[in-house]
Amino acid sequence: MAKVLVTGGSGFIAAHVMLRLLEEGHEVRATLRKLSRAEEVRAMLMTGGAAEAKVEFHAADLTADAGWAEAAAGVDYVMHVASPLPAAMAGTDAELVGPARDGTLRVLRAAREAGVKRVVVTSSFAAVGYGHVPGKPRYDETDWSNPDGPGVDAYVRSKTLAERAAWDFVGREGGGMELAAVNPVGVMGPALGTDLSASLDLVRTLLAGTLPATPRVYFGLVDVRDVAELHLRAMTEPAAAGERFLATAGDALSLHEMAQMLRAGLGAAARRVPRFEMPDFLVRLVALALPMARAAVPRLGIVRSASNEKAKRLLGWAPRPPEEALLATAESLIRFGVVKG
Template sequence: MARVLVTGGSGFIAAHVILALLREGHEVRASLRAMDREKPARAQLAAGGAPTPAPLSFHAADLLADEGWSTAMEGCDYALHVASPVPAGMAAGDEAALIRVAREGTLRVLSAARAAGVRRVVVTSSFAAVGYGRAPRADFYDERDWTDVDGEGVDAYTRSKTLAERAAWDFMEGDGAGMELATVNPVVVLGPALGPDMSASLDLVRALLDGAVPALPRVYLGLVDVRDVADLHVKAMTAPEAAGERFLATTGAAVSLAAIARTLRDGLGPAARRVPRFELPDLAVRLAALVLPTARLAVPRLGIRRSATSVKARETLGWSPRPAEEAILATAESLIRLGLVKP
């Protein structure tokens, strides 16, 4: 059994990572920006089947402040930096603030881990740090690819994730002597929701189920199940071969929104009665973008397939993700079960 710190312990991915660690018999510490998040965090872990009692504690530590990190990290063998922070009240387009919290938060966690004698840190990065800012590839992206933050169409989130991961690797080259680093780079993460606080990816499935999307733009997404992302974190934490490596987390080729909608209809029957069936021509989406902000967001992605390969994680770590269809349906079924979809 090891002692492991998980940052952002109330988040969607972090909750599943904590559950995976507890199942493996590890002692878990989880950081929270504020301790008023502990009760809902414990509730979603209980919903996910966490044992009672569990070797689990919560500690206050903000990614933009030094206080609390040395206490949270003390005696830990590993740290999993899963938090994907958006400061309270920050506008989605506030690029400078988003980059600051992502980059500074990552460096603060690494510094605290090094000071505490942590063996290895696993940072949750993103496909956003891999596949953007250049002309889309015809084949599959792999871990050698990096987003060009100065390229065309790179948004604030993509730039922040890229700069944060770059900063992590630069830290290891300079100040990380004696400590190891690995990163996990997921595509769009679906899977079972454990509570009412949802990620943007889960909200997309809810919008389809609620009929909030009347028709589908020709947009493609890489998908992966959150339970498999959690499993990859645990493997990257302990496998000797993972030190100094990046690992893409994806089920395979990107799938269209139309295919996601079809999976929901085929798998849920009447519960998917509001899911749209019609795929809009690109011209119609471009015209709608003149007046609708949601359509405007889709325009740069129309018809573009950015697919990643997880061969490295499969061959190096023995990772075996669920099919995309299982992740889609698990998402939908959990949202329905939690009463988060229109009756």
């Protein structure tokens, strides 16, 4: 059993990664920007089924050097899951790009100095399939987003430049330390608390009936439990060293298809879920007044699917169907009272 550092321990993916590590008997250490959240994280882990939330917490922030050397000291592996997220629907380059890239380099330097065997970076499909003319049937791990391409926002730039910086650092200055990257699409699955990620908030929006109809927007889905499993395999499997892995349960789905899945799987609890798809011209009209619709306009009709063949072939990874991930999300939101059942 190994000692593993997980950065950004209060996050949705990080909490599920810690759950899997604890299940496997590993010793877990996690970083938090504020140690005052430690009990909240322990409660999340207990909600997720941990028999004992035995986690050691260290204070460390992506924007500062303090605390990283102490957090990495004596660990065998690092799961670098932490990433800055915008407070609103769209952050700026200043809020996202610098902290993501520089924070990743801080973690990698601390890991190298501590003699860590391998770092697994939680990247994103955002670093794979954006900034290109749409049309590729499926993106794979050889693809990279163009940070200066059309329709690229600060979040996509942050994930792309942070992952690029990680590979460049390990190639030039890693000193034998290994690196692997996990690139999830939209991450769904059971919430462990009421602090929701952007993907889970989208399901809340559908269940609450906030949207009269769904815009013609598409994205891939993957269950957070499968993302956590892929992190563990990327941490220990010899074949994962030096590799990126797309985490997706299948081809991209439309919001309309997701709404239909919720209606079919939840019955009366999905009574507020929109039934119809909104014409593009109407989305553009509504976007003049609603920020949520405005964010959808650049994505209308664009289908970006990703291949999970590499993770299956090299690591034996087998994700749940997207319907299962989506329904697990909805059921957990109802259970926590985030939306009415």
